[in-house]
Ligand SMILES: NC(=O)C1=CN([C@@H]2O[C@H](COP(=O)(O)OP(=O)(O)OC[C@H]3O[C@@H](n4cnc5c(N)ncnc54)[C@H](O)[C@@H]3O)[C@@H](O)[C@H]2O)C=CC1
C-alpha cells in the first residue's frame with residue numbers, strides 16, 4: 139500500500155472514531171475486552187478494534203488460542219496495547235479495568251438450525267461470562283453478540299441483578315448487523331449510494347423479530363413498490379440464514395459481524411467520550427413497547443444509554459410486523475430470564 143494511501147486511511151479511521159472532537163486533542167484511555175476473541179468473529183473483531191484510535195488497551199480472552207491471536211494483532215503499528223488471556227483462571231485479569239466488554243463467545247448456527255437452537259450451549263457460556271463481568275468490571279458497557287441475543291441479553295441482565303451490579307444503561311444486544319444488511323439491501327434495490335443509506339431496524343435479533351423500518355429509510359425513494367419492501371424485509375430478516383446456508387456447515391456471519399461489532403463498539407466509545415449525537419439501534423431494556431427488552435434507536439452517552447428513542451411513525455405493514463413479532467420476542471426474553479433464575 140502506498141504511504142499516502144495509508145495516511146488517508148489512518149486519518150479516515152481517526153475521523154470515524156471521533157478523535158478530532160476532543161478540544162484537548164487527546165481522548166481518554168479506553169480498555170476494550172473481547173470474550174471469544176479466538177473465534178470466527180473474535181479474530182477479525184480484534185483486528186478492527188486494534189485499528190480504532192480510541193482504544194488504548196485491547197484484552198483478548200478465549201478458552202484457548204488467544205496468545206496467538208494477541209501476538210499477531212499486537213504487531214500492527216497502532217497505539218492500542220494488546221494482551222491475550224486464555225482459560226478461566228485468566229478471565230479476571232482480562233476483564234479488570236475494562237470500559238467495554240464485547241462478547242462473541244459461543245457456538246454458531248449450522249444449516250437447518252434457528253438461533254434459539256443455540257440456547258442450550260450459549261446460555262451457560264453467557265451466564266458464566268456475565269458473572270465474571272459483575273465481579274471484575276461491573277461498570278463496563280457490555281456489547282452482547284452471542285446468540286440467541288433475544289435471550290442472552292435478558293440472561294446477562296438477571297445475572298447482574300443477582301450480583302447487585304445491574305445498570306440498564308450499560309447492557310446492549312448488538313443488532314448492528316441487521317442495520318448494516320438493511321442499508322446494503324435497500325441501497326442496492328433503490329439504486330442509491332450505499333454509504334448514504336440509513337435504515338432503522340427494531341424489535342429483536344431473530345427471524346420475524348427483526349423489523350426493518352423501510353418507511354423511515356433515508357434517502358427516501360419512490361422507486362420501491364410494496365412488493366419490493368416486503369422482499370427487502372424478508373431478506374433482512376433472513377440475512378443470517380442466507381450466510382449460514384452459503385457457508386454450508388462452516389458457521390455463520392463472521393466478517394460482516396466483526397465489522398458490525400466494531401461499528402457498534404466505536405459508537406459506544408464515542409458516547410463514553412462525550413461525543414454528541416451518537417445514535418445506533420440496539421436491543422436494550424426498554425419501555426417503548428410492553429416488552430421489557432426491545433431494539434430501537436438509542437442515543438449513547440457518557441454512561442451508556444442516554445435515551446431510548448421511540449419507534450416514530452410506522453407504515454401499516456410495519457405495524458403488522460410489530461404485532462407479529464411480539465409473542466416470539468416475549469417468549470425468548472422470558473426463556474432467558476427463567477434460565478438465569480433457575481441456574
Ligand atoms: N449478534 C449478531 O448479529 C450475531 C451473532 N453471532 C453469534 O456470535 C457467536 C460466535 O460466533 P462465531 O465467532 O462465528 O463462533 P466461533 O465458534 O467461530 O467462535 C466462538 C468462540 O467462542 C469461544 N468460547 C466458547 N466458550 C467460551 C467461553 N466460555 N469463554 C470465552 N470464549 C468462549 C470459542 O472458543 C470460540 O473461539 C455465535 O453465538 C453466533 O451465533 C454471529 C453472527 C451475528
Ligand SMILES: O=C([O-])CC(=O)C(=O)O
Pocket residue numbers: 246247253285315377378379381382390391
Ligand atoms: O444467523 C446467525 O446465526 C448469526 C446471526 O445472528 C446473523 O448473522 O445475523
